[in-house]
Amino acid sequence: MSNPQQPASITEEQVVAYLKSHPEFFIGQEDLLVQMRIPHARGSSVSLVERQMMVLRDRNTDMHNRLAHLMDVARDNDRLFEKVRRLVLEILDAQSLDELVGVVDDSLRHSFKVPFSALIVFSDKPINVGRSTSLKAAQQQISGVLVGGKAFCGVLRPKQLEFLFGDENAVQIKSAAVVALDYQGIQGVLAVGSNDQQYYSSSIDTLFLTYLADVLARVLAPMLASLQSVK
Secondary structure (H helix, E strand, O other): OOOOOOOOOOOHHHHHHHHHHOOOOOOOOHHHHHHOOEEOOOOOEEOHHHHHHHHHHHHHHHHHHHHHHHHHHHHHHHHHHHHHHHHHHHHHHOOOHHHHHHHHHHHHHHHOOOOEEEEEEEOOOOOOOOEEEOHHHHHHHHOOOOHHHOOEEEOOOHHHHHHHHOHHHHOOOOEEEEEEEEEOOEEEEEEEEEOOOOOOOOOOOOHHHHHHHHHHHHHHHHHHHHHHHHO
């Protein structure tokens, strides 16, 4: 007498696939839900419905945290935009190169909390206001910093820091961001520094600094042209 054919066993993967395809399966299966238990991380057990609620709560918490982070970023961007707006208006209102240099230095130091900043114009003719140097001298000292016209962020060599910020400040600066000024023949550099080596890393966003450099270059052009015409 032959044995009756044994039913094929069902794999765990098949059960999972079926439940995914029939998420309503447990509707009306209260008795089954009562019997089912899912191990908890602490060794106790919870029902499937409780487990679903825990997963949903975790996802809700994660989404809440992400939303809170986005709101914080939005508020930070709003504050940054307002600071930038005020600075740009002050730059546009500046009546002289001396006033412009003072506005930029004061705003970066107090509004943006930047401890070290430098605005240098490249000119073969000496400029009595602000800082200036010849283009040749700048190329000798920081040619490797402004490659391809892109902003640089990171650690500079001591000689580069001394050229940008002066000997006294250079010893305190551990990282810096540098962007070129280039508009209608006007060339220069805007640099900011920090005593934190990680503050100006290669991953930092330089959009604000680049935007500020573009504005400065356009305002500097007529001011420098006026100074040179007077001479």
